[in-house]
Amino acid sequence: MRVSRxxxxxxxxxxxxxxxxxxxxxxxxGYIRRVxxxxxxxxxxxxxxxxxxxxxxxxxxxxTGALETLLPQLQPSELWQDSGRWQxxxxxxxxxxxxxxxxxxxxxxxxxxxEEVVTSLGGDLIRSYRQLPITLYxxxxxxxxxxxxxxxxxxxxxxxxxxxxxxxxxxQSLKSTYKNMDIGYKNIFARCGLDVLAVDADSGAIGGxxxxxxxxxxxxxxxxxxxxxxxxxxxxxxxxTSFPKPPIPYEIKQEKLIETPNQGSIESLCNANNLDxxxxxxxxxxxxxxxxxxxxxxxxxxxxxxxxxxxxxxxVITNKLRKQILExxxxxxxxxxxxxxxxLPFGFIGPxxxxxxxxxxxxxxxxxxxxxxxxxxxLNNFVCGSNNFEKHRIGMSWEKLEAKNxxxxxxxxxxxxxxxxxxxxLLEETRGIEVGxxxxxxxxxxxxxxxxxxxxxxxxEPFWMGCYGIGISRLAQAAVEQHHDxxxxxWPISIAPFEVIxxxxxxxxxxxxxxxxxxxxxxxxxxxxxxxxxxxxxxxxKFKDADLIGIPxxxxxxxxxxxxxxxxxxxxxxxxxxLPIDEAxxxxxxxxxxxxx
RNA sequence: CGGGAUGUAGCGCAGCUUGGUAGCGCACUUCGUUCGGGACGAAGGGGCCGCAGGUUCGAAUCCUGUCAUCCCGACCA
Numbered sequence: 241m242r243v244s245r246x247x248x249x250x251x252x253x254x255x256x257x258x259x260x261x262x263x264x265x266x267x268x269x270g271y272i273r274r275v276x277x278x279x280x281x282x283x284x285x286x287x288x289x290x291x292x293x294x295x296x297x298x299x300x301x302x303x304t305g306a307l308e309t310l311l312p313q314l315q316p317s318e319l320w321q322d323s324g325r326w327q328x329x330x331x332x333x334x335x336x337x338x339x340x341x342x343x344x345x346x347x348x349x350x351x352x353x354x355e356e357v358v359t360s361l362g363g364d365l366i367r368s369y370r371q372l373p374i375t376l377y378x379x380x381x382x383x384x385x386x387x388x389x390x391x392x393x394x395x396x397x398x399x400x401x402x403x404x405x406x407x408x409x410x411x412q413s414l415k416s417t418y419k420n421m422d423i424g425y426k427n428i429f430a431r432c433g434l435d436v437l438a439v440d441a442d443s444g445a446i447g448g449x450x451x452x453x454x455x456x457x458x459x460x461x462x463x464x465x466x467x468x469x470x471x472x473x474x475x476x477x478x479x480x481t482s483f484p485k486p487p488i489p490y491e492i493k494q495e496k497l498i499e500t501p502n503q504g505s506i507e508s509l510c511n512a513n514n515l516d517x518x519x520x521x522x523x524x525x526x527x528x529x530x531x532x533x534x535x536x537x538x539x540x541x542x543x544x545x546x547x548x549x550x551x552x553x554x555x556v557i558t559n560k561l562r563k564q565i566l567e568x569x570x571x572x573x574x575x576x577x578x579x580x581x582x583x584l585p586f587g588f589i590g591p592x593x594x595x596x597x598x599x600x601x602x603x604x605x606x607x608x609x610x611x612x613x614x615x616x617x618x619l620n621n622f623v624c625g626s627n628n629f630e631k632h633r634i635g636m637s638w639e640k641l642e643a644k645n646x647x648x649x650x651x652x653x654x655x656x657x658x659x660x661x662x663x664x665x666l667l668e669e670t671r672g673i674e675v676g677x678x679x680x681x682x683x684x685x686x687x688x689x690x691x692x693x694x695x696x697x698x699x700x701e702p703f704w705m706g707c708y709g710i711g712i713s714r715l716a717q718a719a720v721e722q723h724h725d726x727x728x729x730x731w732p733i734s735i736a737p738f739e740v741i742x743x744x745x746x747x748x749x750x751x752x753x754x755x756x757x758x759x760x761x762x763x764x765x766x767x768x769x770x771x772x773x774x775x776x777x778x779x780x781x782k783f784k785d786a787d788l789i790g791i792p793x794x795x796x797x798x799x800x801x802x803x804x805x806x807x808x809x810x811x812x813x814x815x816x817x818x819l820p821i822d823e824a825x826x827x828x829x830x831x832x833x834x835x836x837x
Numbered sequence: 838c839g840g841g842a843u844g845u846a847g848c849g850c851a852g853c854u855u856g857g858u859a860g861c862g863c864a865c866u867u868c869g870u871u872c873g874g875g876a877c878g879a880a881g882g883g884g885c886c887g888c889a890g891g892u893u894c895g896a897a898u899c900c901u902g903u904c905a906u907c908c909c910g911a912c913c914a
Contacts, residue, residue, distance in 0.1 A: 252875065253849040253864055257907060268848095277906065333838060336912060353914090387838085387912050394914095453914095462913085550911085567911085675913060700849055711914030727874095745873055780874035787874090798873060807873095 241738065243773040247284060250785050259516070260460040262720035263392035265729050271791045278389025278397035285789060289716050292399060294379050296431045296837075297402050297710060298735065300424045304417075306404055311357050313381065315349035319356035323688045327531055328564050336384045350383035354687050355707060357407040363691025369409040372693065372703075373417055377404035379712065391460065393717040394673065397771075400712040408409070408704035409695060411687040415682055417448070421678050421708045425454055428674070428710065431837040433732025434719055435671060439465050440475035442551050451679040454710075455672030456718040465673055466667040468659035472830055473667070474670060478551045481649055482657035487518035489541065492635040500632045504587020507546045509623070509632065514591045520544030521636075523589045523617045527575065527604070529567040531602075534678035537571065537598060537610040539592040542651060549582060549652040556611065556648050579604055580648055588625040588632065592641045610646055617647045634688070639778035673718045674711070681705040720790075720834035723812075729790030730812045733835030738771040740828055741791040745779040745798030755821070756797045768832055787811065792835065793828060 251268045258264040266272045271286040284288060298308065317339070320326035329337040329352065334569060339349040358376060366374060382401045382702055389397050398544045404421070408414040416580040423440070428434040434439040436457055443454035455465055466482070475481070504510040506517050524540040536557070542548060554565050573583055579601045584593070591612065616622075619637065624632045624641075657663035670786070686692070686702035695701045716735070723730045733739055740763060744756040753774075760772040779798065786794050796807040800818050808824050809816040819827065 249847080249864085250875095251848055255848060256850095259908070276907090334912075382914075383914075388908095388910085390908090395912090399914070403914085569911095604888080677914065709914050714914055743873095748872080770891085778872055778874090778876065780872090782875095783873075784875045794875075 241771050243741075243771060243782075244775050247833045248770070248785070248789075250788055255307070258392065260391050260394075260721065261724060262395070262460065262478060262717045265720055265724055265790075266392060266717060269729060269741070270394065271789075275391075278386055278395070278613050280393060280396060280398075280713075285737040286716070289731070289735055290504050290712060292735040292737075293398075293432060293712055296404070297379065297428055297712065298429045301377050301402070301404060303427075304375065304420050304424045306309075306377045306406075307377050307660065309356050309378050311351070311361075311378055312382070313351050315351050315357055316352075317349060319360055319689070320349060322690075323356050323359075323685055324564065325356070328566060331566055333591050334387075334566060336386065338383050338385050345531045352370035352382055353709075354403055355376070356403065356689065357689050359685040359703075359705065361688045362405070362705075363689065364685070366407055369693055369695050372407055372409045375404055375406040375411045375706075377402060377708075382491070390462075391717075393463070393713045394460075396713070399714065402710040404708040404714055406708070407693075408706070409693065409701070411682075411704055412681060414682075414706050416703040418680050418706050422452065423707070425676050425710070426703060427677065429454060429456075430474060430736050432715065432719060433837075434675070434715070434722060435672075436675065437465065437467070437474060439467075439672070440479050441556070441677060442476065442479040446484055451677060453672075453674050454676035454678075456675050456715075456722055457592075458718065459671050460721055460722040461671035461673040463672050465670050465672045465818040466653055466657075467635060467670060468665040468667055470659075470662065470665050473659045473661045473665070475653075477653060477669075478549070479654035480667075481660050483654035483660060484615050484651065484657050485518070487545075487619060488516040490515075490519040490619075493621050493637075495632055495633060495635045495640060496673070497626055498816055499587070499630060501630045503630070503632070513623075513634075515623060517545035518543055519619075519620065519622055521591060521622050523591055523593070523625060524548060525571045525586070525593075526553075526568055527571045528565050528609075530561065531564040531566060533603070534563070537601075537602045537604055537608050538568070538724060539589075539591065539593055539610045540650065541610075541612040541616040543613070543619065546613065546615045547652040547654070548613075549650055552648075553611070556650060557609065560609070560646075580600075581667055583623070585627055585629045587630055588627065589637075590625040590627050590633065590641065593627050609760060611650060612645070612647050613651045614647060614649055615651050619772070639771070648698070667723070671722065673714065675715045675718050676710045677709075678708045679706060681707055711831050724790070725814075729783075731790045731792055732830060733792045734837045735830060736790065736792050737769075738791050739769045739832045739835075740793040740795060741771040741786050742795045742797060743773045743779070743782045743786060744781075745796055747774065747776045749801075752797045752801055755801060759797065759806075759825070760796060761774065761819070762830065766829055768829065793831065795824065 249270045254264045256370050257265050258267050275281050329335050329772045337349045337352050377403045383761055386397050388394055406417045437455045439453050441451045456816045464477040466480045476734040503512050522540050523546045528536040558565055622636055623634045624636050655669040657667045682701045691700050692700040716784040720729050742756050742759050744752050746752050763770045792811050794809040805818050806824050
């Protein structure tokens with residue numbers, strides 16, 4: 241390809257819409273353009289990168305025995321109703337699925353994911369255990385009405401994803417495919433030149449049992465990852481469990497009511513009474529908005545120095561109630577008033593807050609769901625609210641409270657905690673960009689969509705399933721986040737839009753031009769992906785652009801042609817050397833064939 | 838949705854406080870000089886100043902509304 245014909249438009253100034261470096265470089269390098277918030281055009285250079293990535297993904301998926309398909313993007317609401325996800329995915333304000341009505345008033349959605357479609361297809365097509373296991377995958381555009389699109393391709397509303405779904409006759413088979421996917425994924429990321437960390441993850445809205453995320457380590461990442469120093473434990477903070485630092489011992493065993501005026505926060509309480517936050521049990525009063533317009537008040541107890549992990553909380557409640565949680569928020573005076581209830585002594589509430597305070601609520605359930613985190617339940621003596629304004633109780637214990645039930649893990653693990661795998665190992669935090677996620681779904685969708693196969697015994701049984709995603713367009717940007725320098729992008733050869741760029745330094749020097757053309761022909765004929773910068777620009781401009789767009793190898797045909805030499809420049813190392821033409825050609829081919837992976 | 842900010846040429850910005858009918862750099866076109874790290878000179882083209890109302894003799898500028906975009910939080914590949 242000739243640069244003069246490439247519709248290459250590079251920008252010297254960074255568009256103000258871009259915050260993080262990868263987004264800036266992709267815009268400046270002429271890789272992407274924003275069409276609307278969270279919606280991007282992939283320009284020719286970007287499309288080549290995306291094709292490179294998808295080809296690697298395709299090869300590795302095929303190698304696992306998965307079958308490529310292409311499923312519809314428009315999906316009928318019925319399937320989502322059947323799986324029970326329609327309401328949650330289309331809920332006003334929270335729902336993430338674009339949906340619409342067609343001219344017959346049928347409800348449709350633009351697929352944010354394909355569990356429903358693929359599960360129902362699997363049910364139609366797979367009749368016997370003899371056909372199993374089967375894995376289907378597709379590489380396709382997904383649509384999600386993200387609450388807040390961000391950072392270019394990192395969180396966009398239309399994006400390219402590889403998603404795969406596996407069907408099994410038993411859990412053993414699911415686990416084996418899951419493991420193969422793990423290996424396949426690691427191959428994919430390695431071949432793309434990415435430094436990726438696999439971490440334990442929450443399975444979120446997709447549901448299911450075990451799940452693992454693949455994180456590109458980068459400061460711009462949206463996720464916080466906790467890793468033990470020895471590297472044996474790593475998990476997304478959403479999911480991570482840990483041992484908190486031990487509490488400062490609290491010796492007072494004598495129960496006593498103390499006056500605590502204006503001490504409604506842990507900080508003010510501790511300051512005024514010479515306490516450590518770890519000696520206090522704090523109580524959060526929350527409200528869970530559950531599907532079908534049900535509202536459940538929650539009373540959450542945590543050790544004073546610990547924070548609530550809302551995702552864990554949501555999962556705990558979902559499991560307890562076996563219903564979808566739409567939202568969890570704090571109860572405030574305003575909500576109490578709207579419910580026709582009296583105010584609560586916020587800041588002074590204890591774990592034993594009486595249920596009768598909920599009597600007469602209009603929509604809410606009239607009993608608290610009480611949950612106590614391990615960090616709080618393991619305290620012997622502690623301080624807690626008295627359920628009266630401006631008074632706390634010291635020397636309390638769970639026996640005295642008679643309220644120690646539903647002990648769960650709802651604590652936010654954080655850096656400085658100890659690893660659950662080794663109590664001597666501290667957890668450290670890094671940021672990561674999630675580029676892949678694999679799940680063992682189990683029977684969640686095959687049960688809800690009633691899709692079965694005939695097992696060995698001749699009876700019907702729901703499938704065991706797994707699902708496996710890679711954000712292709714996000715991965716491309718994550719690669720830039722990981723591979724760039726002050727001058728621009730430094731693509732790994734395997735996913736670079738072109739492998740080598742020939743820069744003709746002086747377009748008016750016929751000898752240089754002719755040599756450039758010859759090299760271009762020669763390298764192209766050898767199967768290399770070559771860009772020839774034949775623009776009538778000054779050499780400096782061409783060098784700047786070549787650096788910016790990040791082509792891994794550069795040949796400069798310039799002043800050294802006098803001595804029969806050309807310059808070979810490595811984008812990543814910025815090292816260069818002069819070589820006779822023949823030698824340069826040989827070296828370039830060797831390096832590229834070597835770097836293709 | 839809550840909090841913050843911004844909309845002026847393809848990109849980056851000034852002008853707005855104190856109303857007088859739009860400017861700078863980059864990019865683009867032509868010519869000349871230059872020619873290995875984003876050259877210089879000259880001459881050009883390109884704007885309903887986000888949109889709609891209002892105030893005014895007159896609005897990019899003041900007022901009201903609205904739309905869009907970005908940042909912080911909930912969502913996620």
